[in-house]
Amino acid sequence: MADLHFLANPARFRRFSQRVLPGLTLATLLSLGVGLYLALWGSPPDYQQGETVRIMFVHVPSAWLSMAGYALLAALGAALLVWRHPLAALMARGAAPVGACFALTCLLTGSLWGRPMWGTYWVWDARLTSMLLLFFLYLGHMALTHAFDDSERGDRAAAILALAGVINLPIIKFSVDWWNTLHQPASVAKLSGPAIHLTILMPLLWMAASFTLLFILLVLVRTETEIDRRRIEIADQDA
Numbered sequence: 001m002a003d004l005h006f007l008a009n010p011a012r013f014r015r016f017s018q019r020v021l022p023g024l025t026l027a028t029l030l031s032l033g034v035g036l037y038l039a040l041w042g043s044p045p046d047y048q049q050g051e052t053v054r055i056m057f058v059h060v061p062s063a064w065l066s067m068a069g070y071a072l073l074a075a076l077g078a079a080l081l082v083w084r085h086p087l088a089a090l091m092a093r094g095a096a097p098v099g100a101c102f103a104l105t106c107l108l109t110g111s112l113w114g115r116p117m118w119g120t121y122w123v124w125d126a127r128l129t130s131m132l133l134l135f136f137l138y139l140g141h142m143a144l145t146h147a148f149d150d151s152e153r154g155d156r157a158a159a160i161l162a163l164a165g166v167i168n169l170p171i172i173k174f175s176v177d178w179w180n181t182l183h184q185p186a187s188v189a190k191l192s193g194p195a196i197h198l199t200i201l202m203p204l205l206w207m208a209a210s211f212t213l214l215f216i217l218l219v220l221v222r223t224e225t226e227i228d229r230r231r232i233e234i235a236d237q238d239a
Contacts, residue, residue, distance in 0.1 A: 061204075107128075
């Protein structure tokens, strides 16, 4: 907890980020390279879906990271509203576009996957609709941060939206259990164990780890950018 409080200072966080970014960038590139090889050539086609199943290696990690990214936004929103951590608003500004990109990737790859499986690119399925709502929540968060001349007011408004919208996360997760949907139920995170063969499960988990590294890398870079932007704003105000 002391370490997290130490990093809550933007200047200290920036120094920490600059130290870890080179190694993190290398690890991300290597992991993505291995993951793409495993996804494209190291795993067999599915006995029913054929080569189409390879979309899963991008679609599923994107879905996981878009949900994790919004949970991060909600946590940062709470830190801003309750403890007024100076870094929380800046990291939220940096994380929101990254999470939105993962949510959009999930929607697009899901549509491409749905066409051969369901015969259509889109249905107003509970899982798809709630994921679309998540994407709009990201867009709303980004819009609110820029909707006020006073950036602090925008950050607080966006934090409130992040906390209110977090209720959508369990809806996304359990929608396939609560309603009749075309979307397949969970096949990895199951109490009875994964329902996917190891030859497909291992590349999927590797890609999920690679996308997690990519998410962290992009959030760090964008948070640094927001710290620099805020410094310029303060310098302009003082001038």
